[in-house]
Amino acid sequence: MATELLQIDPPQLTFTFELKKQSSCLVHLINNNSSHHVAFKVKTTSPKKYCVRPTVGIVKPHGTCDFTVTMQAQRTAPPDLHCKDKFLVQSAVVPKGTTEDEISSDLFVKDSGRLVDEKKLRVVLINSPSSPVNGDLKQDPPSQMLPSLTAEKGMEAAQDMEEDGADKGTFPSTRSVEKVGDMKQVNDAVNLSFATKDSEELKSRLSIMDAKLREAEGTIMKLNEERRRNIREKDLLKQELEMLKKKIKMKRAQEGFPLLFVCVVSIVSMAVGYYIHP
Known part of the structure; x- marks a missing residue:
């Protein structure tokens, strides 16, 4: 439309x-x-x-x-x-x-x-300017691509040395051997960098776990302290309850004493009166 x-x-x-x-x-x-x-x-x-x-x-x-x-x-x-x-x-x-x-x-x-x-x-x-793509060519991240490229270059250098030796009937030149050594050094350096990165990542994870463990320990200590505080309060309440019970008993005993005294005095008075006025 x-x-x-x-x-x-x-x-x-x-x-x-x-x-x-x-x-x-x-x-x-x-x-x-x-x-x-x-x-x-x-x-x-x-x-x-x-x-x-x-x-x-x-x-x-x-x-x-x-x-x-x-x-x-x-x-x-x-x-x-x-x-x-x-x-x-x-x-x-x-x-x-x-x-x-x-x-x-x-x-x-x-x-x-x-x-x-x-x-x-x-x-x-x-x-993408950083990673050109042609057709169905697969692309790996640079950190994973470097070892394969260096190994491939080392193999190509070794093949060139073998071809040179076969054509000329001589051993590989010192310069070619040095190239292969350089490729091995690059591979070792790359592997070392990967190992260092993994070690740093492992240290980071361990530090995070340690921090969480400390936090858990602090929480447990707080809970234990609160539990002990509750137990002390419970004991104090029991003591106060016992004291209150004792006070109630004493009060009841004090309230009953005067009545008993009056009864005894009355009986004694009646007895004395009976003997005095038979």
Whole structure:
């Protein structure tokens, strides 16, 4: 349709291609209309190769919304970096208050009577300056690539020495032997650097574990101290309870003594009166 609901910037998806590494592209959606709320949905011909976040959304009048497309790490490069993948951005006018959960494929059907627009975005791959790629050539990280290259150069040097000796009927020259020695030294240096890196990483992990262990020991000490404090408070409460019980018994005994004394005095008085006045 002729009506452009959303302006898309950039008009194509450009990814910096590098083997075994992800690449992302940010796309801006602009709603230049002053009254319409526009819902959008993003589709691709290769859903396993790309990750789109978010895939749906709503752009308010004179508002903007972004989505990010991430190309997963690839093991091989397409010939001449030519990519046939495409994306489709569907947009449709929706009522105000529509939520993202209400966005479905039915909103973008052109025969539904809504204003619907579709735009196709093609994918463009550009070569990474740091790691050129040719065809299906696989690329390893520099740290893993150096030992194989140096070993390969050493083998080539040894083969050259063997060929020179076979052609000339002589032993390899001292200069060639020195080249092989240099290759071995480079390999030893690379292996040593890897070992040093692994050692540093191991030390870092050990320091982290030691810090966590100290933190756990501190927590245990706090819990033990709190437990001892609770036991002391419990003992004090028991002692106070015993003392309270004793006080109650003494009070009861004091309250009963005067009554007993009165009874005894009364009996004695009656006895004395009986003997005095028979």
